[in-house]
Amino acid sequence: MQLAKRLNGIGEYYFSQKLREIDTMNKAGDNVINLGIGSPDLPPHPEVIKVLQEESAKPNVHAYQSYKGSPILRQAIADWYQNWYNVQLDADTEILPLIGSKEGIMHICMTYLNEGDQALVPNPGYPTYRSAVKLAGGECVDYALTEANNWQPDFEALEQLDLSKVKLMWVNYPQMPTGQLPDAAVFAKLIAFGKKHQILICHDNPYSFILNEEPVSLLAQPDAKDIVLELNSLSKSHNMAGWRVGMLCGAADRINEVLRFKSNMDSGMYLPLQLAAAKALQVDNSWYDTVNEEYKRRRELAYQLLDLCGCTYSKQQVGMFLWAKVPAEFENGFAFSDHFLYKAKVFLTPGGIFGSAGDGYCRISLCSSEARIKEAISRIETII
Template sequence: MIRTAGRLNGIGEYYFSQKLREIDSLNKAGKAIINLGIGSPDLPPHPEVVKVLQEEAAKPNVHAYQNYKGSPVLRKAMADWYQTWYGVTLNPETEILPLIGSKEGIMHICMTYLDAGDQALIPNPGYPTYSSAVKLAGGEAVSYELVEALNWEPDLDALEKTDLSRVKLMWVNYPHMPTGQVPSAAFYTKLIAFAKKHAILICHDNPYSFILNKTPSSLLAIPGAMEVVVELNSLSKSQNMAGWRVGMLAGAKDRIDEVIRFKSNMDSGMFLPVQLAAAKALQLGADWYESINTIYRQRRELVFDLLDQLKATYNKEQVGMFVWAKIPASFKDGFAMSDAILYGANVFLTPGGIFGSAGDNFIRISLCSPEEKLREAKTRVEAIINSTGQTNF
């Protein structure tokens, strides 16, 4: 019998991969599910970005393997983008590494730095891939709980009282997904001091800083951060290029060189026309970000209305392309509420528990659906509530 590798023990299929199959089956049965779960932008990239891709792809000399460090054009565009929007100066030759999506960067970092017995701190709630990547790399994922009372920021004082001797990495993500919490400057400064004191590499995942956020920020802007921080960023959300798979890793030259040692053995670069189109996308001005945020702002109001129907509570100041909400007491947990709405109203909302136990009493709604779909979802939920006279269906 052929068996899977031991590294897959305890690693389940990604929740959305599994749930989308179920939703597909329901659709085939005629249910016409409205999926408000996944944060995949339904809006297209800027027309000029698509134009660059088309024009470059038509050239005969762009189809070869590419530089493992990415096109110099793209690296410069990434460095300029960091300077323009975050006030962070990066050397495009040595401190930027283009990625085939930032999700692969999570795996690259874990494989580069973690050995068996090493630990990585993982946020709870947080992106499930952090934990999976740590385990696949042979490390041990140690969760740190985030709570609303502390503005969804880690209690670094409490962490200091734990055994950190085997901790090599700490994953953080602000603006935070799934809660939409914006980081405080005081937290960033304290985090850098914490990392230096304990020789921990902070891995900051930063794909949501432009979505409904008036003050995009980078952890690398904090003095001393380059010594202990690597930062992932992405064009998936802010440039509507999720399927294009373009991300980046920013950090000190030594860190970039170390990750390249692993990454260069995993792929042979990114299609050059995609890189050149991505460079164009990074040159877009403030009017681009405002145009997409205007749409998300209007959609968010409809999501707030839907959550009011469900008697869920939420913070109107959260940012990003989701709305995080606490479920009413009439439901056991977010999974129960999600399933009740899915099977009762043919609307899918993400249960907060997939992001960790600290999210059990929450749900998350994506803003990546047009207004007509959000209105229809609201109508369906309202019909179920009216027919049953209750919000737990």
């Protein structure tokens, strides 16, 4: 069978390939310590699990659900945005629950991009932005993020581009993989840039609650709804990655446009899962504090590991990763990653998977226990 042209240039997701290799190594007895994947190893709040259990036991909750999601979940999202981001959203018209925010990236691209349309994609940035644009028939236009510019867009450079075919711009703060905090001035410039060129600014915002004392939303900017769609997720903030619960927020017209595509792709989300997600959004500050205390302890150990490897990094990062420059003795982050995988049986993510601007960097995940990170340090000490 001949593959569809849309798959040209689209390879298997890097982590999908690497996890298979690590699985093979583990079957051979290597017991690889995986510090690469950002999949939370901590559980959700106990009350969240309790709601799922209780609601799932009811006989009348197993039917198809609304394509727009449960009103209870939409209202919980609206309240969460008001409480934490000071953003007012209409629960009926400005919120679309998603089966994970990753699907929302695809939905947005399929809704707005025709063949030949372009999208601005951060380099380095989340690889799914690039693949979703290509799968929708669009073309990626990289905009470089550099350490010298605090991993923020260079708007003067953007203005020099031919933007006539650009319809979307993907942005992500706190930024992944670099951990860069959002900047109010940059947010204001993004809104102005989008309005000036009629480019829809798509903000991916799943990391704002991890090791970050001041969560912010791009939608909090004045008149942001005119030009912004924001994705958010319970995966990282509430330790619910496998539950696949996300959300899309923005103006009612934009939500309805994306719904036209989404409603042809799935048949709604399991109701008990939605009700449990609503409960998750109602947890108090103390739960977030407890989770972040655990991440702080892990981060201190990750600093030790990176120091041992000879990496340099900023301690001003937020989120569940650390982004670090690899020593000059390694050709790039891939060589660095493979060295420690094959010599010490410790996997660190090569920065180059996030774009060419990440070639000289690596990323370490904080989603492993203190004991596992300590073991990784011990293994690396034996090969230094």
